[in-house]
Amino acid sequence: MRHRKHNHLLGVKTAHRASLLANLSCALIENGRIKTTLAKAKALRPTIEKAITLAKKAHASDDAARKVHLRRLAIARIRSKKAVKKLFDELVEQFVNRNGGYTRIYKLALPRLGDAADMAIIEFVEDAPKKKAKKKKKPTAKKVAVEKKDDSQGDDSEASEPSEESSPEPEEVVEESSESEPEAKTEEEPAEESPSEESAE
Incomplete structure (x- = not known):
């Protein structure tokens, strides 16, 4: 049965x-x-x-x-x-x-x-024992490397700024020299005209 x-x-x-x-x-x-x-x-x-x-x-x-x-x-x-x-x-x-x-x-x-x-x-009914998660060290090393790269880029930018500031100075000198040349020519022109006037007389 x-x-x-x-x-x-x-x-x-x-x-x-x-x-x-x-x-x-x-x-x-x-x-x-x-x-x-x-x-x-x-x-x-x-x-x-x-x-x-x-x-x-x-x-x-x-x-x-x-x-x-x-x-x-x-x-x-x-x-x-x-x-x-x-x-x-x-x-x-x-x-x-x-x-x-x-x-x-x-x-x-x-x-x-x-x-x-x-x-x-x-x-x-019983929960399985949980394993402790291990800390990863590699990501921190990468972050440090990235920070170093950022610092180096900042230094490069700072180094480039003085060069940019110093570059306009020669231009100003050139402009002054270019302005002085016409003045010299104008001063020389009357000196050349004076002999011609004497010959004409």
Whole structure:
């Protein structure tokens, strides 16, 4: 008899359902939270929590062969070595002191456009440990170099200003000399006229 047995069929066949839950599990492990339909979120919860239980057993075990066996069981369920490695090596530490209930589901108010399916967000209860961001030294060095370039350009502009100011002075001297030459010619002209006048007389 099928008493007290409940499976989330999701309206698809067994192979399709297994692939769907494996993909959702990988997405949840990689991102920490995902948005999906309420039915899929409820179907994903037992799948991902059983995988977390396998990771906890491997974390608590000292037998290397048992750790490998539990990791292979998780790979058979999740179908991604990368996701299983992250779950067994990184995420398992935040669930060591928690007995079940590793995920939570939020029901969203707005249904999905198109078919009006109920939407939900499923996420891990414990937050993943955040890594401290390393300070970058390269941008500061670039800023210093830019500032040095600006200073050098300023020095060049200051050096060019005196040259521009000094350049008009020779022009003034030339103008004075040019003005003095006609005066000299005018003075010489009467001297030349005087002999002619004497000859005429």
